[in-house]
Amino acid sequence: MSKLPIRLTVNGDSHEVSVEPRKLLSDVLREDLRLTGTHVGCEHGVCGACTVLVDGAPTRACLIFAIQMEGREITTVEGLTPAEGLSPLQQALHEEHGLQCGFCTPGIVTTFEAYLRENPDPTEADIREVLAGNLCRCTGYQNIVRAIGKAAKAMREGATT
Amino acid sequence: MKPAKFEYHKPETLEEALALLAEYGDEARIIAGGQSLVPMMNMRLAQPAHLVDINNIEGLSYIRANNGSLEIGALTRHRQVEESSLLVQACPPMPAAARNIGHYGLRARGSIGGSLALADPSAEFPLMAMLLNAEISTRSAVGARSILARDFFVSVFTTTLEPGEIVTQVSLRALGQSEGWGFRWLARRSGDYAIVNAAATLALNGAGQIDRISLALGGVGATPLRLSQLEQESRGKAVGGDWAREIAAQAAAQIDPESDKNASAEFRKELIEVLLAAALEDALRRMEGRMAA
Numbered sequence: 001m002s003k004l005p006i007r008l009t010v011n012g013d014s015h016e017v018s019v020e021p022r023k024l025l026s027d028v029l030r031e032d033l034r035l036t037g038t039h040v041g042c043e044h045g046v047c048g049a050c051t052v053l054v055d056g057a058p059t060r061a062c063l064i065f066a067i068q069m070e071g072r073e074i075t076t077v078e079g080l081t082p083a084e085g086l087s088p089l090q091q092a093l094h095e096e097h098g099l100q101c102g103f104c105t106p107g108i109v110t111t112f113e114a115y116l117r118e119n120p121d122p123t124e125a126d127i128r129e130v131l132a133g134n135l136c137r138c139t140g141y142q143n144i145v146r147a148i149g150k151a152a153k154a155m156r157e158g159a160t161t
Numbered sequence: 162m163k164p165a166k167f168e169y170h171k172p173e174t175l176e177e178a179l180a181l182l183a184e185y186g187d188e189a190r191i192i193a194g195g196q197s198l199v200p201m202m203n204m205r206l207a208q209p210a211h212l213v214d215i216n217n218i219e220g221l222s223y224i225r226a227n228n229g230s231l232e233i234g235a236l237t238r239h240r241q242v243e244e245s246s247l248l249v250q251a252c253p254p255m256p257a258a259a260r261n262i263g264h265y266g267l268r269a270r271g272s273i274g275g276s277l278a279l280a281d282p283s284a285e286f287p288l289m290a291m292l293l294n295a296e297i298s299t300r301s302a303v304g305a306r307s308i309l310a311r312d313f314f315v316s317v318f319t320t321t322l323e324p325g326e327i328v329t330q331v332s333l334r335a336l337g338q339s340e341g342w343g344f345r346w347l348a349r350r351s352g353d354y355a356i357v358n359a360a361a362t363l364a365l366n367g368a369g370q371i372d373r374i375s376l377a378l379g380g381v382g383a384t385p386l387r388l389s390q391l392e393q394e395s396r397g398k399a400v401g402g403d404w405a406r407e408i409a410a411q412a413a414a415q416i417d418p419e420s421d422k423n424a425s426a427e428f429r430k431e432l433i434e435v436l437l438a439a440a441l442e443d444a445l446r447r448m449e450g451r452m453a454a
Contacts, residue, residue: 020166021168022166022167044200051266057240058266059266060196060266062199063195063196063200064199068214111266130264132350132351133263133265133352
């Protein structure tokens with residue numbers, strides 16, 4: 001089947017692209033829109049590296065077709081990064097050495113942007129439960145857990161001042 | 162790891178979707194959350210010629226009480242089941258089951274209708290459908306059906322759904338005021354399908370004997386099982402001593418699970434005993450908690 005024109009809203013910008021219906025959102029983001037912050041690991045929903053936000057909800061971009069996303073608001077890790085500096089979550093991952101190779105990091109940032117909005121004061125057990133959906137082969141997770149706890153605290157304090 | 166070609170359809174109404182399904186028959190697959198279908202398409206285990214996307218159909222996503230039953234629309238996401246205060250109050254096993262499905266990011270997208278239609282024998286919602294006397298409502302171009310869970314699940318990944326038929330709703334019984342419940346499972350990693358899962362409800366009479374009990378098991382056969390005969394035999398039994406362990410041992414004696422790469426038959430039998438006993442003890446504890454409250 002030939003390509004069809006679709007309109008996608010990504011990080012607030014509207015894009016017209018021509019894609020085959022079978023093209024995954026992860027591939028359209030990377031290949032057609034050149035937003036390579038969304039990483040593609042397992043391509044069957046296990047690793048979590050390609051997680052983006054769809055209307056604010058964390059979604060595996062490899063488990064959805066771009067053509068399904070017309071009329072939805074997509075947010076990638078690029079859209080969560082301020083023009084200057086880093087987001088509180090990114091800053092905490094940096095400070096706590098929450099990454100080595102960085103392959104899994106964009107999916108962790110997007111997932112926890114959504115989660116900390118729902119649960120701004122998570123326990124360590126809450127963080128570990130949610131983090132179980134994102135595979136990291138470098139860190140052993142300890143520093144990621146610490147970073148997310150630190151970011152949550154910083155975001156709570158930022159919200160009250 | 163890229164899906165094969167397909168033609169994409171985005172119906173706006175149920176009637177449109179049913180017409181498409183009638184036209185394309187078994188060449189068509191419905192996509193709801195896609196959290197099981199798309200991995201299968203990426204690995205080319207599924208290669209539908211037509212994909213009918215039901216995500217834009219309104220009126221398929223709701224959780225409501227109706228005459229002592231709870232009705233959940235087929236497109237309701239796992240996260241909505243998990244977070245529903247109505248279900249937490251009237252049917253607490255459902256949010257507990259939802260919370261155990263996959264991971265946070267998958268639960269935002271996966272749908273209850275999709276989980277039931279997939280019919281994985283160790284999945285959470287099929288188990289709960291058996292436990293809570295679910296009635297599954299369907300529509301097709303030729304009419305509507307209401308199917309009891311025990312008739313719905315036929316085998317591994319196989320239901321009584323016909324080509325062209327779509328799940329629209331599942332209706333479950335509410336738990337009584339003095340009824341307790343338990344849900345236990347064993348999986349090797351957080352988010353995996355259970356090797357075995359077990360669920361129970363329990364209500365006692367004034368003499369401290371079992372008045373109403375329901376027992377369901379997943380991962381021990383081609384479909385989730387409801388142990389109706391054992392439930393009958395357990396009525397009138399006093400809850401004391403090793404009561405939960407005794408019922409669970411009887412369950413294990415009646416079931417012949419198969420061995421596979423995840424677990425041997427012997428291990429599964431042992432899990433039936435351990436998990437069902439723990440689910441029953443949880444049910445008693447929660448029942449006492451509700452009575453005391």
